[in-house]
Amino acid sequence: MSLLFERRGQGASDRKLSIVQRLVSWWISHARQATASLGDLWRTPGPSLMTMLVLGFSLSLPAAFYLVSKNGAQVADKWSSPAQISVFLKKSVALEQVEQLVADLQTWQQIQQVDWYSKDDALIEFKETSGFGNALNYLDDNPLPDVLVIEPTAAHQTTSAAKLLVEALEELAPVSLVKLDIQWLERLHAIVAVVEDTFIALATLLCLSVILVVGNTIRLSILSRKTEIEVMKLVGATDQFIQRPFLYAGIWYGVFGAFLSWIVTTILLWWIESALNHLTRLYDYPISLQGLLPSESLFMVIIASGMGLLGSWLSVRQHIRAIEPTS
Amino acid sequence: MSLLFERRGQGASDRKLSIVQRLVSWWISHARQATASLGDLWRTPGPSLMTMLVLGFSLSLPAAFYLVSKNGAQVADKWSSPAQISVFLKKSVALEQVEQLVADLQTWQQIQQVDWYSKDDALIEFKETSGFGNALNYLDDNPLPDVLVIEPTAAHQTTSAAKLLVEALEELAPVSLVKLDIQWLERLHAIVAVVEDTFIALATLLCLSVILVVGNTIRLSILSRKTEIEVMKLVGATDQFIQRPFLYAGIWYGVFGAFLSWIVTTILLWWIESALNHLTRLYDYPISLQGLLPSESLFMVIIASGMGLLGSWLSVRQHIRAIEPTS
Amino acid sequence: MIRFDNVDKVYGSGHHALKNVSFHLKKGEMAFLTGHSGAGKSTLLKLIALLERPTNGNVFINGHSLNTVTRRHIPYVRRDIGIIFQDHRLLTDRPVFDNVALPMVIEGYSHQEIRRRVAAALDKVGLLDKARLLPSMLSGGEQQRVGIARAVVNKPPIILADEPTGNLDPALSMEILRLFEEFNRVDVAVLIATHDLGLIARMRYRTLTLREGQMFNDGLAAEPSL
């Protein structure tokens, strides 16, 4: 397009093309520039790698936090899933009667599952966890009752529905007490909320710092190419043309940073898991951490390249405009 | 110093000076360059601030981790302090006898402190914590024994000395069982070790990334001053002369980064504390977190400026040497 | 083609670089611009290429006032002007070929077209065999010729040259001027800033002479008193 000379226009941009041809050539030109920008990074592997390392480390922390909170949430889920109802039976109830009761309850349509903690098991667990240990061997008699832990079906987990169920259970002959576990759930939720909020604050900080790192890197690489940019402006390049390679570089930094951080996160996870498994031997409690799913990894790459693009765009917008050819 | 012309030497470096004069002028010249480099940063506040923000965020995470682990360690300390000995008394022992026994034991020179958990209190606590709640109201009789928790003096906290004490206690008439709490201590230590290791791994990663960030920033700012460096080399500047401003810039980045991260950490801590205090209302358990002490802040500044120096030194060493004037 | 209308240029430093300059360079005309160091030659060329804006007055290209061109449209104006800079202004990290190709790449020409025309331009300045070298591997005069090739590769309707022969020996200078004459013959307007009075004298083209920012002489090469 010539602004001052009407008849002039040998440039490709002036050739008459159909919309499809234009779209195709637009895509081809972008793909070509993306590859060229990748080639530029490849040609200076040392410096590019350094930038990507910085990014990778910065990104791996939000990723690690995400994994920690995901695994934490899983545990919390397991604990907090339904509003549980604990049913304490009378001490006088015989073993067969309990078995009968459990079988009955499992037919109730409001009830999803019934777990029976026999008083003998409870005593053993109590001995182990209370710290009173063998002292309890001196008990004349098992003072603990049998307990049934009942999980209502999804439809009966609302507070009101659960309360109706509680009343129904209290009617039963062998039952001495029915308890709806609400309070400790509230506590757990409060703890989880604090932990999650902390993670979100830290992750936000880190994502911000990723954008800053990319922006800073692009800014400095713009400055280091200041004379080149001036030359391009001198021979008639638009800001859009000049900034495109930098935007692509930002995206590539994001992509490779995400890849690196995936590796770092995986190593970190494996490391924590092996450390926890050392603990497991003490606790006899099987722990298995979940890594990043393929969909989550893809999401991470998309987010990272988005942040790379955002960082470089913020930087490019400001600095390429500011460079004006003098002399 | 002239290499090829013996009589030549009008440069200041050739004037005959005493050692003291040399030292003073060395210090003055370094102080002047440090200020000049600070001035350079000041003259481009936007970009410098951006670099410092990146650094500040990166540094604030190890600092936050340090604070978390410090506060965690404090709690762990409170819990794990001495090897405790639990003494379970026979159920038949009367209240006055227990009081007498406690008074006796407090006179023993091996014993620092005796805490008496009466069986009535224990039952109440058990009801609250076990989740069996009112079910225990149906107990005919309190099945729990009185418990004395004994804290040996520092000299008797070694495993062997503690064991001798255990034997002495077992001789006493009202005592049914003596237990040295070792196992749960071991468990706690294992948990604390995992948490600490994770923190150390993350903190190492973050410190590495701080060094990388500084190195990268300095690298790019060297590249953006490539032509200037070439000119300096052309007129006879040594690598040392050229690299000094960059090293100072690295130090300043570290110092200001540390300052920023101090602010970020303080805000973060205050935020977590307020979130925890929301929890406190549920738990009735007073939590107060400790911030960075002045000495720790100073240490952080020193470490940060050291890392800034290291990062810029690694970068400078490699890149200033590589720039060779051509044309 | 290029018309200056009472143009003044005062730099931020307060220096009055051009004072009430007026002239008209017609389509297909070729002229020299001369004057002492600091007379304002480069400033005049910069106003045409929109590298500076006039403080007063108006510059017209092909009848369009440059004062009405917005920042966003400056690149499109520059594409119509082939400029040879006093300090070459090459991309130091790209080979000679890429440097010369740059204006065509910016305009989005096809690869074949670019290859063909860059080779032709390099051939004209005698550097076809150095197309793969980096500018830093060239002598000063060779770099200057790369700049000349880049300015003409796009066949612009206007060519501005700031001391295009400052680093060339007399024989080569003559050759380059012949190249400009060749373009001039196909209706390209050429304006050459130079202090090489011998060259000016030999060529006998219209000569604009600046002195302290004022148009001191406009006509055939008159040996200035300086």
Place this chain on the structure above:
Amino acid sequence: MIRFDNVDKVYGSGHHALKNVSFHLKKGEMAFLTGHSGAGKSTLLKLIALLERPTNGNVFINGHSLNTVTRRHIPYVRRDIGIIFQDHRLLTDRPVFDNVALPMVIEGYSHQEIRRRVAAALDKVGLLDKARLLPSMLSGGEQQRVGIARAVVNKPPIILADEPTGNLDPALSMEILRLFEEFNRVDVAVLIATHDLGLIARMRYRTLTLREGQMFNDGLAAEPSL
């Protein structure tokens, strides 16, 4: 002072830039170095300033072979040589004063000394009133003169100049050459690469002529066949 002993220079690209060049420039001697574009003039000067190393042969300054100078000592050699570069090579982000002061700052002179001598050097090239401006605010010729002031501010025993008058009008060129003569009179060796045959003819100094990298003529200004 400067002695070339059968010096060959082959660049990495395979170009044979200097072929078996020998000459001796004595203490306090002044000479021109001429030849076509790409003849090897700048290459020859670069060998003296240790910007390039010879492929074969030896360069001596004041009797010391430059082949024995290690990388670490190169800066100290350069401090003894005032070089004027074909492309000026100024610090673009520092004012003229700082640019000229640079060699003295590097050598650690006192502030008063620096102020005094920089002012004197700027005065000699007629730029004292532009000391506070940035190089980008100067005309091409003014930038070249800043480079000249920087090269002489340190009173080096050797001055090398690569096309020092490429951007200067004839009157100013003459003035600059008078400045070199002034230095030459106090026993400074001066070697000036130039293609300005008029200047050479007027001055009648020893002239080294290169052609295709070979020493084609060494003597009084002989109009080369090119």
